[in-house]
Amino acid sequence: MTQKPVLAISHKVALSVGGIIRYRFKLLPCHAKNIDKLQFRIRNSAPVYRNITPSSGPWKIAVALIRNPDKLPVVPELVPSIGCAQVCRLDATVDHDHDDEGCNEWELEVLSEMILQRNWIDIKVEVYVVPRADNTIPLEAAATGNSNNSSQAEGADTEVQPQVLLPTILSCGYKDTRAICGPACPEDVLHAEDEEGLHLVLLTHGIHGSWLDMLYIKEQIDAHTKDNGKTITFLTDTNHAGTEEGIQMAGQRVAMGILEWTGYCDTEQGQQLRKAFASATSKSTTATAATTPTLTQNKAITKPFPRGISKVSIIGHSLGGLINIYALGFIEELTQGTFFREIKPAHFITLASPMLGVGFEHPWVLGYALSLGVIGQTGKDLALENRSSKLKRLTSSASSATSLSTTSSLASNKHSASLSASASAPGLSMECSLDKGPEPLLLAMARPGSASNRVLKLFIDRTSYANIENDMAVKFNTSSMMGIPSFDIDQFFSPEGAATQPKKSIYHSALVSVLALLLPQIPPRSKFLNVADAPSPVVIVEHVEAGSVEKPDGTFDTQDATTAATTGDNGKEANKNKKNKRVGSVKSTTSSNRSTSRSSSGSSSYSSSRSASPSSTSDLSTKSRLDLALLVSEGYHTDMDWTKIGVFIEHEAHVQIIVRRKWYNLDGWKCVQDLVERFDFS
Template identity: 25%
Template structure:
């Protein structure tokens, strides 16, 4: 049977690195009962970039992802009530269509997200989004159904907007939770974690989630430069030097991947430039790293380390590839871990220090470096992922999982991926039997010398390095129980 599509709404905008467009669209037939009822709408999203740019990966890539789900099911508690429609990559010149079924009461309410997948530059990608009403036959009305549509539009700045701390009526009793993304990452990598925190503490205005965008497309400039940029932005936001009392009273740091290294440098920098007063006036609570290369990245496969050594991944890439033995000049990461360094001194002040580490399926950050070398784990759980399997998971990026009810059920309520959770004290670290130890072991021993670490090891299906942080809410849903564990075990009140 032939159908007639009547365009009832459209909008155009653009995305750059680390940006999101979120629409909440409501279709209400009761606004005009004289119109013929509509059972379905067609959503169409088009990437307006010319097709010729599809191969321009290093200058973009010029693609974005999109999803749509009934708004009532956007929160995790109701998420299994509806399966989202999802497109992991809408390429240059490509359109994606999805059918939206209108409920029997004639009122449809959906949330649509369009997320930039640009990694390497600040190019802008234009897109167009349209809604069509579907009719079984030709209709005479030209466009009477547009009056049934109401919508809200939120840009990145709206979603990540921070409150003005000086205006809050909280008597400075504010806990600032800092979320830091990794190499070639963006604030969008922490979107799920940010909103999970906000959802859990929705009735508390004393918890502020701070996810700055200061290092978008700049993470290759080096650990020191990126970390100082972040620290200076943080100091300005909390009102340091504006008054005797900063606008916050507590701080926690959560870093994914390279973001954990950035945070190590940040706390040392804050300790140094304030002569230790920052962590006297502001109580440090949780320091959490998620799949972070705390000991560098010497175990990476050759096809990753080779371009890093050549500088193709910037100064940061070179800093992460450590030599196997100590050299005349101490690498940056080794200096951070030294017991007399500002970073080491500052980190000791945190009430809790927790590491989340993938034991398998992470081809970017291996277990040894993300878990600080020493773990008390059974041999059976130490699965060795060889080159072919590593390549398989690396290539899985181009073959994402289908967003099915089974996948979401396993992700949200299946077997927990947490296989090891233990607090390690200095006494738990074995005495070295060698005189000439590797840089990695030396750094690990420095970090364990006078502080405890909680180590949480996880086994996640799929691409673990991005799943563990739930980089994209639907595509990387396999890591949602890790985020739930993080929030259950790190009280922010």
């Protein structure tokens, strides 16, 4: 008979949007023989009435307990949902047969689910040790008066650290959200003005998301580049609970985050910009000044971007891909081209991003709802709504508008700028040329000659990952910009194709997406054990040359398209005629399979509904969403080549493709692995 559990560790903490905390517990070997098991109790302390206020929630947390996390394969114990005023208990048996280092270690991860507003969930975490029946040593004797010392992290606030009551028996390491999601770069490098050759990799989440969405990709890039010491991964957190305000506002916040990290805001002109933009960047759940180290103020700064960053790569999921495109154009105009002359663009990557908007592939009611502002200005942007009414509102409120004029030049190796802005006020908005026309913002960004389009062309490579199926939010045609020339989606779902399941209706996909959000499925143990041998979800990789856009008859011009690896690992033997090819610094494989030139849009009704070329510049208000989408696609394919990657994930694919939750979205691990190995982030 076991004895009564003894409280060993207690911790009260609060989680907000994108909140995650991790504990590393280690049972000291000298006491392991006296302990039967550990009990982990996690309480959601939010009041019970919060369960009926989902509009400001959902007020739930998820838990993962991993034994010996440094040993592979890892099989976690998962609790996908703990509601308000509920308690979860997990028991872990102590291993008495092995006394080697690390045999009795556990990692406990607690994270918040999607929260639509900036609220907090109170959490209480307790760990109990249960002595063995024959243990004659009272555990209370092992307790010491100074219980906090063993858990204090260097530089951390001691008031928020776990309270360790039995430090000689159980040790506890703790990391909060900022420590987990922060940059993978030593502060001394960020403060070193003479450091050169750093590669900044920016990751941007989508609508109603948080920086937690992109954490898995960040951690994989960090692990893959840990030996070079030149890569900084930066998760943007400026748009938490603010993604409905429109691509313009979200993109400006991301742009300011980039300028902060490159050190531009440490210069004299940058400090003025930071002050003027203070209210516009206030959406971050953690203050930018607190997460972004600044250079020594007493040291003269002579470089426009003094942190030694020489390359930048941009990765965006869903709406984040469009936010990034706007941010690039905004930075280009704000710095008058200085940024991308000094810092070279490397990789531009989108993951399930609605590059052509939303609505032309969905039921008409969705596009209509978005155009009415169901999800704010962002919905109108995605529905490719004309912005003339917005501009009228701006004109009528000219008295409160803010103007920004910036001139930048490089002369005698010195960067000078003049910045004039009205006093900082709530709702501060700085507009660039992308915001001055009445046409849809997505079309304005894609237009050849626009600031965003010009910067996109500067990247060594541009890559779009597109879900072929099971993505209710972003369909294949918009994320792949009207498909992949040699890929036949109908053939893929035919009996002799590579798909392991038939093509689903849009209503089935919607139901699966909703259930995946409300009732997350726990992957079976066998899946974790065999993940290394699982097939890759990457079905096709193709390099599409500039100008390979859809013709009026619904087909693609593929004479200049270079096709790459096709349906290899989803049950069909990979094409054996492969050779390595280098596109910029992208690592990809090619094949000679060009058996079809059918558009992967898979719908002849698209072409039959059109009587004129998509490049027509007639009144945009008379054009359908499909016509506008084709115009956007044409803009991105003019003088600009792309690598298009088709991904087939059998379950809800929109969050799986980025592994929004590490242990629950297991099907996307191989897709992230493909991204990390395909690109050189060093």
